Amino acid sequence: MIKANPRILIKFEDLSRLNKKVCQCLKELFMFELSEKKQFTDEYDKIIKKNLNSQD
Amino acid sequence: MRITKIHLQNFRQYRNCVYTFEKRANDIHIIVGENFQGKSNLLNSINWCLYNEEPHLTDKNKALAIPNTNALIEPSQDPVVPVMVELDLEDEGKKIKFVRKAQYSKQPDLNSKYRELFNKLIIQKNIGRGNNWDIIDDDELLRFEIDKYFPKNIREVFFFDGEQLSSYFKSSSTQRIKNNITLISQIQILEIIEDRLDKIITKKNSEAIGGSKDLSLLEKEILALKNSNSEISDCLESLKSELLEAKSEKERLDEVIGSIDDLTQINDQRKLLQKQIIDTQVTILEKESSLIQAAPGYIMLSYCHQDLLEFQNLISEMQKKKQIPPRIDKKLLEQSIKDDKCVVCNTKLTKAGRENIENTMESISISSEFARHLNEQASQISINLNNLLHTKELITIFMRDIHHYKEIENRLKQRLDDLDRKISSIPDLVYMTNKWNKRKEIENAIEMTTQEIGAKKAEYKRNDENITMKQGILDKELKKRGIVESLKKEIDFCRELQRVVTEAKIQLIDETREDARKITKQTFFSLHWAKESYKDVLLSENYELDVRHKSGSSCIGSLSGAERALLALSYIMAMHKISNLNLPLIIDTPIATISGTNRENFSKVLAEIGKTKELILLFTPAEYSLELQSVFNEEHATLRRLICSNGESHLEEY
Numbered sequence A: 001m002i003k004a005n006p007r008i009l010i011k012f013e014d015l016s017r018l019n020k021k022v023c024q025c026l027k028e029l030f031m032f033e034l035s036e037k038k039q040f041t042d043e044y045d046k047i048i049k050k051n052l053n054s055q056d
Numbered sequence B: 001m002r003i004t005k006i007h008l009q010n011f012r013q014y015r016n017c018v019y020t021f022e023k024r025a026n027d028i029h030i031i032v033g034e035n036f037q038g039k040s041n042l043l044n045s046i047n048w049c050l051y052n053e054e055p056h057l058t059d060k061n062k063a064l065a066i067p068n069t070n071a072l073i074e075p076s077q078d079p080v081v082p083v084m085v086e087l088d089l090e091d092e093g094k095k096i097k098f099v100r101k102a103q104y105s106k107q108p109d110l111n112s113k114y115r116e117l118f119n120k121l122i123i124q125k126n127i128g129r130g131n132n133w134d135i136i137d138d139d140e141l142l143r144f145e146i147d148k149y150f151p152k153n154i155r156e157v158f159f160f161d162g163e164q165l166s167s168y169f170k171s172s173s174t175q176r177i178k179n180n181i182t183l184i185s186q187i188q189i190l191e192i193i194e195d196r197l198d199k200i201i202t203k204k205n206s207e208a209i210g211g212s213k214d215l216s217l218l219e220k221e222i223l224a225l226k227n228s229n230s231e232i233s234d235c236l237e238s239l240k241s242e243l244l245e246a247k248s249e250k251e252r253l254d255e256v257i258g259s260i261d262d263l264t265q266i267n268d269q270r271k272l273l274q275k276q277i278i279d280t281q282v283t284i285l286e287k288e289s290s291l292i293q294a295a296p297g298y299i300m301l302s303y304c305h306q307d308l309l310e311f312q313n314l315i316s317e318m319q320k321k322k323q324i325p326p327r328i329d330k331k332l333l334e335q336s337i338k339d340d341k342c343v344v345c346n347t348k349l350t351k352a353g354r355e356n357i358e359n360t361m362e363s364i365s366i367s368s369e370f371a372r373h374l375n376e377q378a379s380q381i382s383i384n385l386n387n388l389l390h391t392k393e394l395i396t397i398f399m400r401d402i403h404h405y406k407e408i409e410n411r412l413k414q415r416l417d418d419l420d421r422k423i424s425s426i427p428d429l430v431y432m433t434n435k436w437n438k439r440k441e442i443e444n445a446i447e448m449t450t451q452e453i454g455a456k457k458a459e460y461k462r463n464d465e466n467i468t469m470k471q472g473i474l475d476k477e478l479k480k481r482g483i484v485e486s487l488k489k490e491i492d493f494c495r496e497l498q499r500v501v502t503e504a505k506i507q508l509i510d511e512t513r514e515d516a517r518k519i520t521k522q523t524f525f526s527l528h529w530a531k532e533s534y535k536d537v538l539l540s541e542n543y544e545l546d547v548r549h550k551s552g553s554s555c556i557g558s559l560s561g562a563e564r565a566l567l568a569l570s571y572i573m574a575m576h577k578i579s580n581l582n583l584p585l586i587i588d589t590p591i592a593t594i595s596g597t598n599r600e601n602f603s604k605v606l607a608e609i610g611k612t613k614e615l616i617l618l619f620t621p622a623e624y625s626l627e628l629q630s631v632f633n634e635e636h637a638t639l640r641r642l643i644c645s646n647g648e649s650h651l652e653e654y
Helices: A006-015 A020-034 A040-052 B039-051 B069-073 B139-149 B152-157 B162-167 B173-184 B187-209 B213-257 B263-320 B330-339 B351-424 B429-481 B485-527 B561-579 B597-609 B626-632
Strands: B002-011 B014-020 B028-033 B080-091 B094-108 B114-126 B134-136 B159-161 B534-539 B545-549 B585-588 B615-619 B636-645 B648-653
Touching: A006 A020, A006 B187, A006 B485, A020 A040, A020 B187, A020 B485, A040 B187, A040 B485, B002 B039, B014 B039, B028 B039, B039 B080, B039 B094, B039 B152, B039 B159, B039 B585, B039 B615, B094 B139, B114 B139, B134 B139, B152 B159, B152 B173, B152 B561, B159 B162, B162 B561, B162 B585, B173 B187, B173 B213, B173 B485, B173 B561, B187 B213, B187 B429, B187 B485, B213 B429, B263 B351, B263 B429, B330 B351, B485 B534, B485 B561, B485 B597, B545 B561, B561 B597, B597 B615, B597 B626
Parallel strands: B028 B615, B028 B636, B159 B585, B585 B615
Antiparallel strands: B002 B014, B002 B080, B014 B648, B080 B094, B094 B114, B114 B134, B534 B545, B636 B648
């Protein structure tokens, strides 16, 4: 089955080295895109807010 | 992931047939069957099951309905024929079944077609909980599951007709490679995230602006510029595709045209030469006409030339000897008598003077007239002799010009003959001329598209600069107005997310293309039977694949059919590795376009690939020769013969 291209996940880590929240959020957005294709606005908002407000 | 079973019921030649693919020491499965026994329809059955499509139809198949012909005409109580294809998979301990069922009316309609009454795919999943199977039948979820296991947009790198292998890099290959790489490496998902983050940022900006009309206007302007750039991006993509397509088409035409000279240029030269010849001939005619006009006068004067000269000399002699009387003006004498005074000295005439004038008038009446005539003739002769000289000069010039233009005409005719000889040696001139004309059109299209791309890029850059400027103003204003801190943080966070995604996308495109090149090269060199002839495999920024000969020159155009097929297979293996999908490879007639000893070489390549993944190969008996049998003898996990008798296909041990 389709798995996230590990190279992309590594790239997220490389490019957001100083901001773990950004890295984690992008991974979650990416996994969302790989999974069910439901209405994106709410889900994006949810993922963004959750990661922004998470503790490092 | 492996395919473990394909069960077909009433699907074309297959009345009820089960293919099983048990893995042994290796995973190569060979099916041998004559044409029209059902080999290609096995590929069709997989496509039909997953996507409800049959891309591998021959014309003969197209004419027939999907249900098995025997099942349609067989007398039975049931008014419908059920059709089913079941595809069983095994993926890291999980079992998945894709089952498509359809029903067709046994009664043909007015157009003699058998109507499809029902068609539905379901997926059954067993994730290791005994005999409990989850059933998925929601259309949205089904699409999602198919995309997870067999993404439709990249199916061509998993199951395909072997005949396409040797022509894989001939038509539209650059666009195909680009699409494959961006889809398989999931870079297109980054583009989706980038776009969606942009929409989220716009939405949050609108929230931050609230009711401010000025800022709302500014935001609308930014949005309009972004939309414009989004359209420009789409347009650029499509223009770049067109450009790549046009370049590929030009390459294909170059292959057909080979070393034949530019026929459009030759035709233009011919037309120009023909016009020049006509112009020269017109000039010659004009010169000849002038010559003809001048010639009679010249001829006549030439005849009299000697006499005229003698006559002129005679008069001249007489003048020298004063044999021609002086010319006395008779009118002056008459006037003097009339006025009774000398018109020269104005003195009154004496009687003797009057008589003297009257005598003189009488004596000169004859001799003066004669002298006048002689003088007139001498003058006319002089004019005629001058004319003769002038006409002679003109005739000489005309003759010289005519000679000169005739030489030009001959040279032009010679050049036209040379061109005619050149094109008469070209076989199928009309066909080649059309190809050259087409090439010219494509060249013009390439130039225009390149210019258009340049203009669009410049427009994009201008818009981008405008967006940055306006965004700066908006940010400043929002800061001044003290927008809700949490909203500001979200917008900044989204912008950071977007920055990382954009950067990741740019870097990954280059890295993935390089990966594709390296793996293609590695596979090509590790499997090639004469690798020492080659030096490198290249994949340019424009996704043009090329092979370099050991001498360093490009040689993709001169690869043999088997080598081209190997290059395509190497590229396909690269796509498999990049995709991170462990999918089987199913190839119908894999060596169809390969001849001679290369068939054995290529089969060894397939045997090597079969050691790393499930490989299902469909051969004709002619293809599956003794040489191939010796290659696969120790390598195959299953070997079966496919036979169709009485309209129904079944499998037998080989």
